Amino acid sequence: MTGATTAPDTPAPSGPRIDVGRWMRPALVPLVAIALGLLLGAILILSIGENPLDAYGAIIEGAFGSPDAVGRTLEKATPLVFGGLAVAFAFKGGLFNIGGQGQILIGAVFAAWAGFTFDLPTVIQIPFSLLVGGLAASLLGALVGWLKAVRGVHEVISTIMLNFVAANFTEWLVNTSGPFADPPATNPSNLARTPLINSSAEIPHIGGLPLGFFFSVVVATVCWWLLERTTLGFEIRTVGHNRHAAAYAGINVVLLTILVMTISAFLAGLGGAVETLGVTGRFEPGSNAFLGFAGITIALLARTNPLAVVPAALLIGALQAGTSLMQARTGVPPEIVDLIQAFILFFVAAPVVVLWIIRRRGQEEERLQLTTGWGG
Amino acid sequence: MKLDPKVKRIILWSIVAAIVLGWILAYRWDADQTTAVASRTVRAAAPLLLGALCGVIGERTGVFNIGIEGQMLFAAFVGFMAASYSGSLLLGIAAGVAGAMVLGLFLGWAAVTLKMDQIIAGTVINVFALGFTSFYYVQGRTMPSFPSWSVPGLDGLPLLGKSFFSNPPLTYLAMIATVVVWIGLFKTRWGLRTLAVGENPGAADAVGVNVIFKRYVNVTIAASLAGFAGLHLLQSANSFDRGMTNGQGFIALAVMIVGRWHPFGAAAGAALFGFCIALEAQLQFNDALDIPPQFFGMIPYVTTIAVLAIAGIRARPPAAGGHPFEKE
Numbered sequence: 291m292t293g294a295t296t297a298p299d300t301p302a303p304s305g306p307r308i309d310v311g312r313w314m315r316p317a318l319v320p321l322v323a324i325a326l327g328l329l330l331g332a333i334l335i336l337s338i339g340e341n342p343l344d345a346y347g348a349i350i351e352g353a354f355g356s357p358d359a360v361g362r363t364l365e366k367a368t369p370l371v372f373g374g375l376a377v378a379f380a381f382k383g384g385l386f387n388i389g390g391q392g393q394i395l396i397g398a399v400f401a402a403w404a405g406f407t408f409d410l411p412t413v414i415q416i417p418f419s420l421l422v423g424g425l426a427a428s429l430l431g432a433l434v435g436w437l438k439a440v441r442g443v444h445e446v447i448s449t450i451m452l453n454f455v456a457a458n459f460t461e462w463l464v465n466t467s468g469p470f471a472d473p474p475a476t477n478p479s480n481l482a483r484t485p486l487i488n489s490s491a492e493i494p495h496i497g498g499l500p501l502g503f504f505f506s507v508v509v510a511t512v513c514w515w516l517l518e519r520t521t522l523g524f525e526i527r528t529v530g531h532n533r534h535a536a537a538y539a540g541i542n543v544v545l546l547t548i549l550v551m552t553i554s555a556f557l558a559g560l561g562g563a564v565e566t567l568g569v570t571g572r573f574e575p576g577s578n579a580f581l582g583f584a585g586i587t588i589a590l591l592a593r594t595n596p597l598a599v600v601p602a603a604l605l606i607g608a609l610q611a612g613t614s615l616m617q618a619r620t621g622v623p624p625e626i627v628d629l630i631q632a633f634i635l636f637f638v639a640a641p642v643v644v645l646w647i648i649r650r651r652g653q654e655e656e657r658l659q660l661t662t663g664w665g666g
Numbered sequence: 667m668k669l670d671p672k673v674k675r676i677i678l679w680s681i682v683a684a685i686v687l688g689w690i691l692a693y694r695w696d697a698d699q700t701t702a703v704a705s706r707t708v709r710a711a712a713p714l715l716l717g718a719l720c721g722v723i724g725e726r727t728g729v730f731n732i733g734i735e736g737q738m739l740f741a742a743f744v745g746f747m748a749a750s751y752s753g754s755l756l757l758g759i760a761a762g763v764a765g766a767m768v769l770g771l772f773l774g775w776a777a778v779t780l781k782m783d784q785i786i787a788g789t790v791i792n793v794f795a796l797g798f799t800s801f802y803y804v805q806g807r808t809m810p811s812f813p814s815w816s817v818p819g820l821d822g823l824p825l826l827g828k829s830f831f832s833n834p835p836l837t838y839l840a841m842i843a844t845v846v847v848w849i850g851l852f853k854t855r856w857g858l859r860t861l862a863v864g865e866n867p868g869a870a871d872a873v874g875v876n877v878i879f880k881r882y883v884n885v886t887i888a889a890s891l892a893g894f895a896g897l898h899l900l901q902s903a904n905s906f907d908r909g910m911t912n913g914q915g916f917i918a919l920a921v922m923i924v925g926r927w928h929p930f931g932a933a934a935g936a937a938l939f940g941f942c943i944a945l946e947a948q949l950q951f952n953d954a955l956d957i958p959p960q961f962f963g964m965i966p967y968v969t970t971i972a973v974l975a976i977a978g979i980r981a982r983p984p985a986a987g988g989h990p991f992e993k994e
Contacts, residue, residue, distance in 0.1 A: 334801065386785055441975040444923075446732060446785060448974070450916045451967040462960035583793050590786070628797035632790055639786040640776060 320591050322644045323637030324605065331630040335622055345622045352615030353608035357498050364503040365569050367607025369394065371506035372561025373585030374592060374599040375513050376554045380445075381594045382517055383550030384530035385438070389449025390558045390585040392456030393430055395575075397423035397559025398566045399460045402573040403470050405487030405566065415490040420563045427559020428552045430456065435551030439544040445551065461575045472572070483574040493568035502568035506600070509560065513596035526550055558585070583628075587635040606631065693825050699952075703944045705829035709902060711933075711940025712840035713738070716895035717918025718925060718932040719847050723888035725927055726851060727881050728864040728986040729777045732788025733769060735915025736795030737889050738896030741766040743799040745897050746906035749809040758809065762900070763893040769795070770889020774882040781990035792915075800908050812836070812901040836898045843891060848929040860884055864984035867991045877991045913967065920970045924977050927984060935973075942969045 332342035353363045373390045380387035387393075401423030410418060430452055437443040463470040465482045472485045493502045517523035529536040529546050537543045566573055584606050591605070592598035609631075613624045637644050692700040717734045724731040731737075744765035749758025769791050776787035815838070817831040830841075851857035860880060862870040867877045895918065899910055921939060925931025946965045 338802075388789070437971065437975055443971065443974040447916055447920050447923075448971050450913060451920075451970045454913050454967040455964045458960040458963040462958050465958070465960070468958075583789070583796075586786075586789055587793075623801050623803075625797050625800040628793065629801055632794040632797055635786070635793060636776075636790045639790065640780045640782045642780050 316593065318648075319641045319644050320593070320602070320638055322648055323591070323634050326637050326644070326647070327630045327634035330633045331626055334629060335626060338622070340620050340622050345616050345620050345626070348616040348619045349609060349612030352612035355615075359611065361495065361498050361500060363604065363608045363611040365500050365607075366611045367603045368500060368502045368506050368568065369561035369565045370584055370588055370603035370607050370610075371503075371510060371600055372557050372564065374588030374603050375506075375510055375596055376558035376561070377585040377589035378592060378594040378596055378599055379513060379517070379557060380550060380554040381589060382523075382530050383526045383546065383554075384533060385435075385445050385547065385550055385554070387431075387434075387449055387551065387554045387558070388446050388583075388586065389430070389434065389452050389456075389555070390561075391583075392449070392453035393427040393555045393558035394562035394565075395456045395460045396430055397427040397562030398570075399423075399463055399470065399484065399562075399573045400426035400559075401563030401566045402484040402487060405491035406485040406572075409488045409490050412490045415488070416493060416567065419487070419491045419567055420560060423563030423566070424556045424559040427562065428556035431551040431553070431555020431558075432548055434555070435548030438551065439547040457575070460573070464573060464575060470573070481574070484572045486572050487567060491567055492571065493564065500568050502564040505564065506561075506603075509557070510596045510600050513557070517596065584631060587631045587638075590635060590638045593638075689825065697824070699948060701825055701828050703941075703948050704825055705832075706944035706947055707937065707940040708829045708833065709837055709940075710943040711936040712837045713895040713898040713902075713914060714918050714921050714939055715840045715933055715936035716836075716843060716891050716898060717915055718921040718936060719843055719929060720888040720890075720892040720895070721919055721922040722925075722927055722929060722932055723847065723851070723860070723891070724773075724885050725922070725984050725987045726864045727860045727884040727888075728867060728877075728984060728989070728991070729773065729881055729885050730784040730788065730988050731773060731885070731888070731892075732785050732919070733773055733791030733795075733915075734788075734892045734895070734918050735911050735913065736788075736792035737766040737769045737892035738899065738915045739799055739909070739911045740769055740795040741893035741896035742900045742910060743795075743803075743906055745893075745900055746807075746809055747802075747804075750807045753810060755810050755812065758900075759897055762897045763890045766889045766893025766896065767886050770886040770892070771882070773889070774885040777885070777990065778878055778881045784988050796909060799906075803906070803908060807905075809900075809905065811904050834901050836894055836901050839894055840898070843894070844929045844933050847891075851929065861984075864986055867986050871991075871993060877993075881991070917966060917970050920974055923983075924973055938973065939966060939969060942966055 328346070332346070335342040335345050351359070353359055373394065376390050376393065377387055401419045404419040404422035405415075408415060408418065434445050434448050434452065437448050438445045461482065462468050464484050465471060466474075466477075466480050468482075470484045471477075472481065472483050474480070476485055477483070493500070493505075495501065496504075515523075517526060525536070525541050525546060526549075528539065528541060529543055529550075533543050536546075588599055588602040588606055591602035606627075609627045613627055616622055616626075617624055689700070689704070692703075717738060720734055720737070721731055741762040743762075745758040745762025747758075748761035749755055752758070773784075773787055773791060776782040776790070777784045812834040814832065814834050820831040821827045823831065849857075851860060859870065859875050863875060863877050863880050870880075871877050892915070895914075896911065899914070900906065903910065917939060918936075921932055921935040924935035924938070925933070943966050946962050950959065950962050
């Protein structure tokens with residue numbers, strides 16, 4: 291899927307009519323979108339005088355070239371699965387959670403706190419620490435849901451503002467005089483960070499592969515089941531389609547809005563928690579500012595289907611995992627990955643363009659009306 | 667809670683009177699600090715106001731613009747690079763505004779022609795701008811600095827002179843733009859047609875207004891204001907920094923909502939936010955309160971949420987905002 295400039299398993303962009311198997315059809319637009327995103331990325335790489343084939347080759351090798359590389363890709367993909375699930379879940383309920391970034395930070399720092407403060411048996415310690423991180427983040431989501439449903443504050447603005455609040459808050463928690471600070475005994479150069487978590491809280495690797503990734507797949511499946519196979523999920527989707535009709539049908543829209551944002555933020559918080567417990571081992575401020583935005587791209591690539599979030603996150607995770615090798619081999623700045631994501635986001639959100647490019651004008655896709663206006 | 671318009675007007679004027687009185691008292695108490703806070707308020711409010719005006723025009727014409735943040739950042743970057751390489755400030759400003767307008771045109775294309783979800787379209791702009799400006803960022807460049815202009819005769823006034831009549835050019839532009847947008851929207855044919863397109867595009871179309879064209883033009887023109895907002899950040903910092911907008915494009919959206927999609931309302935909203943930022947800076951400068959700096963850093967964002975939660979409750983956006991136009 292991460293082929294060079296044209297993805298090999300995508301139909302060639304020429305010819306009047308391409309016959310695609312029925313099972314492929316929902317994946318057609320995302321796959322072409324990925325190919326187009328990589329193509330535009332290649333043009334930008336050319337614009338700074340570098341060779342896109344070298345750059346993409348290095349990314350592929352850095353992401354899949356060795357067992358270590360595959361492990362790294364899965365590690366990178368894990369918080370992205372949660373970030374994508376958070377956005378997709380909110381979309382199902384008609385809400386746009388653009389605050390994944392802040393929720394991830396809160397989840398990460400509180401999971402770290404639980405991890406270095408308590409030392410329970412591993413089977414309890416890991417779920418407990420994950421839960422602490424997820425619940426702390428879900429408080430943020432509950433606030434956003436309440437602001438939206440009761441006070442009419444649009445979630446796009448409140449979640450963005452809370453991203454900055456969370457960034458400042460976590461920075462304060464771990465600064466050298468903050469309550470979660472790493473004490474001078476273990477922190478000779480006075481860095482702003484938490485102590486290392488106890489080994490009982492570390493999420494292990496199994497056969498070189500991070501267990502956290504498999505956990506994220508389980509959570510994705512639970513999300514899918516909750517949304518598609520339960521009454522609650524049906525109510526959430528009804529509110530997402532039409533809040534007024536849902537209210538008319540007797541669904542408590544206020545409560546459901548708060549619940550959807552709470553769950554969405556919980557998922558994002560789990561993402562931060564898994565990253566802390568499985569990869570970094572402690573919380574340090576200043577992690578990737580794009581995590582929250584990547585969740586949006588992933589959710590849309592997956593067309594808000596929780597199960598499809600997993601491959602979408604793997605793709606973006608592979609791009610991220612491969613960047614360090616690309617940087618080592620070529621002069622391409624790592625931000626190329628963010629730009630490719632922006633392009634992919636555009637193409638998956640504008641299927642008209644994709645269908646026009648591959649000349650399937652007849653096949654109008656149902657448009658994803660995802661978000662609501664300020665009045666909501 | 668429905669209020670008689672008369673009562674409402676009395677309340678409004680008492681609030682204005684209280685604010686004016688507050689400033690006068692503060693000035694009598696400590697002239698230097700009050701003047702410093704006032705002039706910082708104006709300079710912090712100006713980019714928010716410019717960004718909010720961009721939002722006002724867009725939404726009044728029926729297009730949500732979540733991408734103000736990205737348009738600001740892109741303009742600041744293009745402006746900085748152009749000014750830095752050419753050595754000409756004017757060229758930098760022109761390039762920055764043009765850059766923002768290209769992204770405005772993109773928003774028009776995505777929202778009007780492609781009928782894309784407008785909030786996603788804006789997000790694309792934001793992610794693209796953040797990625798693009800970091801991708802092409804070059805360290806260690808400098809640019810010529812903005813001059814400061816004083817209005818002769820008025821700059822000597824107490825309190826007002828320093829804050830309103832002794833500023834760099836783009837700060838004046840924010841004040842002028844507010845009046846121009848107000849006249850444009852409510853006193854001209856262009857404006858009344860724009861309002862019609864934003865409230866009821868079907869009816870506007872029926873009487874011969876070209877809805878599609880109007881939305882394209884307005885969104886592109888509006889983006890120039892977001893461009894000036896980004897350049898205003900450049901004017902204050904005198905250099906470009908990655909992600910230097912820091913959410914101000916989103917605060918501008920909040921200003922727009924608090925200001926009820928009206929240019930003067932936006933000015934009042936921007937003043938409120940500007941004041942919070944100025945007060946924060948002054949308190950931090952004085953070491954007046956023993957609060958960690960991170961909590962000071964939260965103030966503008968917490969204020970945004972609090973103000974929206976209190977004032978935004980009955981805000982009603984233009985009716986057609988967010989919906990693509992389908993000709994019948």
